[in-house]
Every structure is written in C-alpha cells, then in structure tokens.
Amino acid sequence: MKLLVVAATQAEIAPTLAHFGIASNNFIETENFDLLITGVGMVATAFSLGKQLSNQYNLVLNVGIAGSFDRNIALGEVVNITHDTFAELGAEDHDDFITLPQLGFGENAFSSNTETTLGLKKVKGITVNKVHGNAHSIEKTIQLHQPQTESMEGAAVFYACQQLNIPAMQIRSISNYVEPRNRESWQIGLAVKNLNDWLIEFINKSSN
Numbered sequence: 001m002k003l004l005v006v007a008a009t010q011a012e013i014a015p016t017l018a019h020f021g022i023a024s025n026n027f028i029e030t031e032n033f034d035l036l037i038t039g040v041g042m043v044a045t046a047f048s049l050g051k052q053l054s055n056q057y058n059l060v061l062n063v064g065i066a067g068s069f070d071r072n073i074a075l076g077e078v079v080n081i082t083h084d085t086f087a088e089l090g091a092e093d094h095d096d097f098i099t100l101p102q103l104g105f106g107e108n109a110f111s112s113n114t115e116t117t118l119g120l121k122k123v124k125g126i127t128v129n130k131v132h133g134n135a136h137s138i139e140k141t142i143q144l145h146q147p148q149t150e151s152m153e154g155a156a157v158f159y160a161c162q163q164l165n166i167p168a169m170q171i172r173s174i175s176n177y178v179e180p181r182n183r184e185s186w187q188i189g190l191a192v193k194n195l196n197d198w199l200i201e202f203i204n205k206s207s208n
C-alpha cells in the first residue's frame with residue numbers, strides 16, 4: 001500500500017520524523033510512505049496537494065492537532081474525523097448565514113471515504129480560516145454546524161482526495177477546547193505526543 005501522510009506543520013509530526021530518522025523537508029519519500037508538509041490553512045493545503053497528489057497513492061492520511069467543541073473528548077485524545085465541513089463558505093444575510101449548497105454552488109461538506117476501522121472515536125469536524133475565540137461566533141457556529149472538532153485543513157484534504165477518488169482519513173489529537181481565546185490552556189505537547197504515538201504504530205502496521 002502506498003501511503004501519503006499530510007500534515008500542516010513539521011512541529012506536529014516531529015516525533016515521527018525523529019522515530020524514522022527522516023530529514024525535514026516539505027515533501028519526503030521513504031520506502032514505506034511519503035510525507036507532505038503543506039503549511040497551515042486550507043489554501044496552502046489545496047495548493048500543496050494540487051502539486052503532489054496523484055493516483056499512485058492508495059491512502060491519504062491527514063494528521064494534526066485540533067480544537068474540540070465537545071467536552072466529552074479529552075485533551076490529548078486522538079480522534080477519527082470522518083466528516084468535515086468548510087464552515088465559513090457561504091454568504092452572510094444580515095444575522096443569518098447562507099451555506100454554499102443553499103446558494104446553489106455545490107457541496108461544503110466532505111467525508112472520509114474509507115471503511116478502515118481504527119478503534120478511535122469517530123467525530124464530525126469543521127474547517128476554518130479563522131480559529132474561533134469569541135463566545136458569540138462559537139455559539140452561532142454550533143447552531144449552524146453542530147461540530148465536534150475544528151481544524152484549518154481537514155475539509156481541504158477530503159475535497160482534494162474526492163476529486164481524484166483516493167481514500168482519505170483524518171486523524172487528529174485534541175490540543176484545546178474551542179472557547180473564548182485562552183491560549184495558556186492549550187496542551188499542544190500532549191496532543192503532539194499522543195498523535196505521533198498513534199501515527200508511528202499505524203505506519204508500522206501498514207508497512208508490514
């Protein structure tokens with residue numbers, strides 16, 4: 001199986017690079033898997049995948065950290081985001097929001113199109129350009145999309161993979177709750193450690 005691992009930043013997968021002795025670069029080919037570091041956000045992700053994604057891959061695995069709206073998910077928990085929506089794509093209508101499908105311009109939500117079972121909690125995410133940090137906008141987003149998690153890339157990876165009909169999965173570890181900005185409470189170190197412990201095991205299993 002040819003696997004492409006996609007992450008936004010090198011920091012999020014540094015323990016995996018160290019474990020496999022891989023020198024850091026934006027695109028790395030190894031014997032068992034390839035690795036793409038896209039940069040943060042959906043535009044950087046789409047551009048980067050546009051250059052590197054091809055049908056030679058049997059699976060694209062998007063990994064990273066994420067925020068959680070759902071307090072039943074612990075900080076540091078690794079989850080499988082199976083459904084992801086471009087939450088800001090649409091039009092404001094005074095106090096209301098018109099989504100892209102409601103405008104008649106196609107889909108705004110994409111899914112993991114693989115049945116691989118991982119034993120992780122399956123959750124529903126949104127992808128945003130602007131990380132939530134305001135009580136009012138958080139409430140409006142919950143009413144509109146009922147998300148459990150939030151990242152800045154996930155839906156872009158699912159979108160690109162759907163275009164080429166390549167199976168995709170999105171595995172993220174929760175670094176913070178989505179709440180009025182409180183950066184001191186983020187647990188990025190714990191999230192990165194747990195994500196990479198999972199990733200190293202997954203790569204080892206899938207290359208056997």
Ligand SMILES: O=C(O)c1cccc(C(=O)CC[C@H]2O[C@@H](n3cnc4c(=O)[nH]cnc43)[C@H](O)[C@@H]2O)c1
Binds near residue numbers: 064153
């Ligand atoms: O300092 C900040 O405000 C900040 C905001 C977002 C991300 C970061 C990072 O250092 C990591 C980049 C990476 O993290 C994902 N992420 C993590 N938590 C969230 C969130 O609550 N909402 C959206 N994205 C999140 C994201 O996918 C970035 O690529 C620092």
